[in-house]
Amino acid sequence: MNDVGLPFAILAAALLLILMALGAMGLRRFQLRRALGTFDASISTAPGRWMMGVCRYGENHLEFLRLFSVSPVPRRRFVRSSLELRGWRDPLDEESGRIQPGSVVVTLDYRGESVLLAMDYGAYTGLSSWLEAGPVVGVGTWR
Numbered sequence: 001m002n003d004v005g006l007p008f009a010i011l012a013a014a015l016l017l018i019l020m021a022l023g024a025m026g027l028r029r030f031q032l033r034r035a036l037g038t039f040d041a042s043i044s045t046a047p048g049r050w051m052m053g054v055c056r057y058g059e060n061h062l063e064f065l066r067l068f069s070v071s072p073v074p075r076r077r078f079v080r081s082s083l084e085l086r087g088w089r090d091p092l093d094e095e096s097g098r099i100q101p102g103s104v105v106v107t108l109d110y111r112g113e114s115v116l117l118a119m120d121y122g123a124y125t126g127l128s129s130w131l132e133a134g135p136v137v138g139v140g141t142w143r
Contacts, residue, residue: 006081024070029054039123043076044116051075055117057130058119066119084109085131088124 013109033040037057042050052067053075062083063074086107091099099105099118106124108115119127 013059021070023059025068028070028072029067031110039126040100041070041123042103042118044118048094049099052100055123055127062130078108078110078115080131080134082111083131085128086114088121091118113119 003040026140033054036135040052041055041064042052045051054065054067056063056065056074058080060080062078062080064076066075069075086109088104088106091103091105095105095118100120102120103118104121104124106117106119106127108117117127
């Protein structure tokens with residue numbers, strides 16, 4: 001190869017790898033959104049920091065998967081019996097630029113820790129119904 005061919009081949013290979021990674025992330029998001037029991041959400045990882053992703057309902061847990069990832073492993077997993085819904089509010093001015101437009105901020109308690117999820121109001125009603133539809137405390141093996 002001449003002096004120009006080798007750098008061009010390396011650049012083309014790097015570009016191809018980047019495009020393949022973006023394609024894998026897009027395919028993963030498409031598959032997640034097609035599945036039943038999923039909704040777009042953002043989670044507050046620290047005060048003022050939000051991470052976009054997709055939440056997925058399981059029978060006994062709620063999973064949060066990062067949006068910009070190809071990993072099938074959820075970033076956070078919440079056991080249904082340990083989640084307690086505290087309510088929702090409109091986003092604050094400093095939050096509105098970091099979450100999806102039209103979202104509400106939902107406050108949950110999970111094992112003594114406060115968790116903030118941003119989602120649209122329809123997803124909030126689904127989440128509250130899912131939490132309320134769990135077995136009653138003392139009946140069965142829940143809690």
